[in-house]
Amino acid sequence: MLKKWCSLSFLLCWQVYAAQEPIEAVPLYTQAELIELIKKNQHLQRVKSDECQLVQDIEARAETMALPSYQFLYGDMLAYAVCVDRDVELGLYYMRSAAEQGLASALEQLGRYYDVGQLVQADKAMAITYLREAAAQGNLKAQLRLVGLFNQGHGSPRDYEDAYRWLFHSAVADKAQHKKIERALSQLAQKMPQSVVRRARLPM
Template sequence: MRRLAVLAIVLFWCSPVALAQVSTTELQVVQLYTQDELLQLIRQNQHLKRVKADDCQLVKDIEARADIMKLPSYQFLFGDMLAYGVCVPLNVERGWDLMLSAANQGLPEALEQIGRYYQQGKFVQKDLTKAQHYLFEAGSMGNLNAQVRLAELLLAGVGSPVDYETVYRWLHHSVTADKNMHQRIQKALAGLGGKMPGAVLARARQPL
């Protein structure tokens, strides 16, 4: 009976059905994200959902690219995973360090998130001066979320009127299909425009 059972197992794994099952499993292996794909996921705030949707299969690869290769996009991703405990044990301190490293390498999405966290007091003590610094850096690199947040800070009395023209120019020439973002931009432009002299306002509206 034991020989028959062993023979049945051998025949099963050599059968076309078994081979098809193995092939199907191999086809389901998740490929690591390209830089462009990962950045798009980050911009859409879908990066953590994607890691979870991929059943946490890529954690080791993500960690290697963050810690060994020090790629800023992967530092941002792995840092966010650690900060929220997504597919890894929660480690806010290490997560923050990785996100800060990505920001210091000039990743606009990381700069915006660090600025936003300083603005909100999330994971760190609230610091609007630091928030403004990081948001301005991200905004100067074209990050629309940072530009809008910076405008809202200026309208709340944080920062210098010297920045009104620059931030107004960014938003005046911005493009977005997001209706909520469009409304925030319009509100920010109206607020900043009301604080600027006519000549400065006209200059900020000039074509780039």
């Protein structure tokens, strides 16, 4: 009956449906919530699952308020065409803006991009610059990739001690990840004097 009546009066039908199923506004993410989503690499999926309702708010917080977590989110949205038209150059601009403000996830991602040549030209020296900053903040992905680059012969031996120290003192519950760290550290230790390795193992 409702369907038949709807065909007679679209406007009244829409008002009835609106009254029956009120649209709930999606709350904007807090800084802490967004950073956790970024750490778990769930930030883009969250924007999609929220049906792209927050695009204007995200853009405003990235552009006007210059919040690093929102700059990172908006940069990724632009780079991968999530709820917005794709603009890799602008996306990288916002990622770099977030990195310049010290957001570890942005530093790690840019370091990874420069390492593998994703969205940018591969540049191991630039990768190490970004990864070192992220690793110093305790970002495990950055620490592992940084040690990996050193083990491949990139970078300066002067940075080995810090890289070893950060990764050695990282807390990892996953056994497979723990074994991966052990192998990386063992390989890096072969490039270092034993006295430096012992010093890097001292409590931080």
